[in-house]
Amino acid sequence: MGETSANSMWGGRFSDGPDAIMEAINASIGFDKRLAPQDITGSRAHAAMLADCGIISKADAKAIDAGLVQVMDEITRGAFTFSAALEDIHMNVEARLREIIGTPAGRLHTARSRNDQVALDFRLWVRDQCDAAIAGLDALMRAFVAQAEEGADWVMPGFTHLQTAQPVTWGHHMLAYVEMFARDRARFEDARRRMNECPLGAAALAGTSFPIDRGMTAAALGFDRPTANSLDSVSDRDFALEFLSAAAICATHLSRFAEELVIWSSAQFRFVRMSDRFSTGSSIMPQKRNPDAAELLRAKLGRILGATVALFTVMKGLPLAYSKDMQEDKEQVFDAADTLLLGLAAMEGMVRDLSANRPALEQAASAGFSTATDLADWLVRELGLPFREAHHVTGSLVKLAEDKGCDLPDLSLDDMQKIHGEITQAVYSVLGVHNSVASRTSHGGTAPDNVRAQIARWKEVLG
Numbered sequence: 001m002g003e004t005s006a007n008s009m010w011g012g013r014f015s016d017g018p019d020a021i022m023e024a025i026n027a028s029i030g031f032d033k034r035l036a037p038q039d040i041t042g043s044r045a046h047a048a049m050l051a052d053c054g055i056i057s058k059a060d061a062k063a064i065d066a067g068l069v070q071v072m073d074e075i076t077r078g079a080f081t082f083s084a085a086l087e088d089i090h091m092n093v094e095a096r097l098r099e100i101i102g103t104p105a106g107r108l109h110t111a112r113s114r115n116d117q118v119a120l121d122f123r124l125w126v127r128d129q130c131d132a133a134i135a136g137l138d139a140l141m142r143a144f145v146a147q148a149e150e151g152a153d154w155v156m157p158g159f160t161h162l163q164t165a166q167p168v169t170w171g172h173h174m175l176a177y178v179e180m181f182a183r184d185r186a187r188f189e190d191a192r193r194r195m196n197e198c199p200l201g202a203a204a205l206a207g208t209s210f211p212i213d214r215g216m217t218a219a220a221l222g223f224d225r226p227t228a229n230s231l232d233s234v235s236d237r238d239f240a241l242e243f244l245s246a247a248a249i250c251a252t253h254l255s256r257f258a259e260e261l262v263i264w265s266s267a268q269f270r271f272v273r274m275s276d277r278f279s280t281g282s283s284i285m286p287q288k289r290n291p292d293a294a295e296l297l298r299a300k301l302g303r304i305l306g307a308t309v310a311l312f313t314v315m316k317g318l319p320l321a322y323s324k325d326m327q328e329d330k331e332q333v334f335d336a337a338d339t340l341l342l343g344l345a346a347m348e349g350m351v352r353d354l355s356a357n358r359p360a361l362e363q364a365a366s367a368g369f370s371t372a373t374d375l376a377d378w379l380v381r382e383l384g385l386p387f388r389e390a391h392h393v394t395g396s397l398v399k400l401a402e403d404k405g406c407d408l409p410d411l412s413l414d415d416m417q418k419i420h421g422e423i424t425q426a427v428y429s430v431l432g433v434h435n436s437v438a439s440r441t442s443h444g445g446t447a448p449d450n451v452r453a454q455i456a457r458w459k460e461v462l463g
């Protein structure tokens, strides 16, 4: 029967081993060895359940459990030899178990298939990544809140089209990111809640005739319940798609702030100074401080989007139930999760270390006629002009200031009255940037008082 060349796990009906190229395309051990802890945890729970239900003997279960503990120990110590001939982590672990404990190892796979086994292992792994992402997001949000607290009332230009629009507060800008990352956190929590059902016991696709207790393994592995449909259990990768989708949105947020850091730290803006710990120098231009970490974050996060598209492409159009295509799920998710967690940690470090240049922010906030809207609002409020007319009058005042090469507050009352006779000295009070931001007290507005209330709320939420 060619036991030496055919696979010992399923080689019964094979007389020849696989072609070398077949082995190369088929083997997943090169990457799925990362699932070893989950695989062994799942197998230990499965063996305990089999014994409890009287499907294998207590003695065999004991031997299996001790053997699996030893296998895990060997893997942790780097003393385990992974073999591509054994395809994947599941068969590598089982083959080594057989070497260690002999015959009882063959009973572990009762009422189980690699299809439900891999669905379980991967789910456990992705569930851990959700927890890690949530922890990373919490740390990052705290860093943004600390920045907001320091500069709750510092003024800076708010932009639309990257053109100066209206003055806003530094704290408000920081808290905008807290809102985004809080939504990301909720997405990971939500995905985690939905994925927390145990597929183990679905077996190959149809369930099993053995009297297993799926509730027992589900509870032992921290799941809320077993999955309800065996076909769905082995063919579902929604949990991975949801993780990637949440990660892609989060990555998009991270990349937006990374981009702002790159712009803000330039000599043209000078809004912020990145710490030495997150900057690099140039080997030829001694004056340079490059925001490499922010640039790399901006770029690297594209990988997460790539992984998301890749896994959707794998899954779309797949018939039920398991197809080997699904083995292509892991590398994408591994890479995306690694990139996301590194990105969250790097961003947290950058935000913690960031020092905002308050005078530069304030100076920029005053430039570009940023209080033109305040002027128009004043004309509406004090002189009763319709907003459209006030907009027109303000436009003429901006043009006048532009012609004179000055800012709006530098125009004399005489000049202003030439454009609209009823303007009074009182108008100057709304042309300053501090008054401008202080007046934006509408719900969600940029006023320092609003910002302080939001900071208090977030500190409560984040603990």
Ligand code: ARG
Pocket: 028, 032, 088, 114, 115, 118, 322, 324, 326, 327
């Ligand atoms: N290595 C496989 C995977 O990652 C495990 C499941 C294999 N199942 C099978 N019927 N060949 O998807």
